[in-house]
Amino acid sequence: MTEDQKPDGRWPVWALALVSYPFMAGAVATNVFFASLIGESAGWPVTIPPIPSILIGMVLGVPAAWITGRWFRAKIDEAEGHSENGT
Known part of the structure; x- marks a missing residue:
């Protein structure tokens, strides 16, 4: 067993992310694309095409996934009755 594996079978945040x-x-990526469409309807000059939106989504998806992984871990711990100190 490696040191990053939990002996109680709990998924670490990085795995959930x-x-x-x-x-x-x-x-x-979807939100970036639709936000650019809303901006265009509001009079802003540039609409972000789908491919750059996907690339932006790939980059900004990393912190979004990490935040989501932390949120999942907290919700799983809450549901299982684990406290902050791991008991």
Whole structure:
């Protein structure tokens, strides 16, 4: 067993973030694209095309996935009755 594996079978934050990354990258890319469309309807000159939106989503999906992983870990701990100190 490596030192980053939990003996009680709990998923670490990095693993939860890794699993959620494709969903978070897609959500960010979609939000960036639609925000640019809203900006265009508000009179702003530039609409971000889909490919740059996907690239932005891939980059900004990393912190979004990490935040989501931390949130998942907290919710799982809450549901299982774990406290902050791991008991």
